[in-house]
Amino acid sequence: MISASLVVPDVIMGLSLLLLFIAAEQVLGLPSLRGATAITFAHVTFSLAFVALIVRSRLTRMDLTRLPQLGTRFG
Secondary structure (H helix, E strand, C coil): HHHHHHHHHHHHHHHHHHHHHHHHHHHHCCCCCCCCCHHHHHHHHHHHHHHHHHHHHHHHHCHHHHHHHHHHHEE
């Protein structure tokens, strides 16, 4: 039963992306996004949340006083 609570957010995210693609198809007149394009967009959208979380946590711990030194060192 513990694994069900881990899977539910992923299922909800997938369903919400499917509804978003269907709404975009109807409202904006976009072509049908239910094939490989939809899978690609869904994976990118889902992964961006984790990337943003990791980058944000790294940036909050970064020492901003060393930024000019790092800029000259790494170009």
